[in-house]
Amino acid sequence: MRFTLTNTVTPSGTLTSLVSKKSMDSAALEAEISKLAATFGSLLSGTSRNVVIAQNDEFESLIDLFAVWRAGGCAAILSPASTDHEIATVVDLLDPA
Secondary structure: OOEEEEOOOOOOOEEEEOOOOOEEEHHHHHHHHHHHHHHHHHHHOOOOOEEEEOOOOHHHHHHHHHHHHHOOOEEEEOOOOOOHHHHHHHHHHHOOO
16 A cells, blocks of 8 residues: 655645545545444454455555554455465454454
8 A cells, every 4th residue: 555645744634545546635534434433343342353454445445444443453454466375364363353
């Protein structure tokens, strides 16, 4: 994942993917992370707090990662190019919820 942050001096910066060129300002990013963190929090309560993230969209993967962390979980992001063996190894190691 390759991202750039602009206007990082103030809390109103923008996160932009260098690959997809998708961008999101800090308020929208915070809203997405908070919404997903609430969902992950309810899904992870009483179970393993480990999550495997496998998305084709690197921007959404990053949002998912921050949301899992905010919900108190542990996450690993798998590349869409991961082999079956790599996926199995990560899943076996994390034993995700």
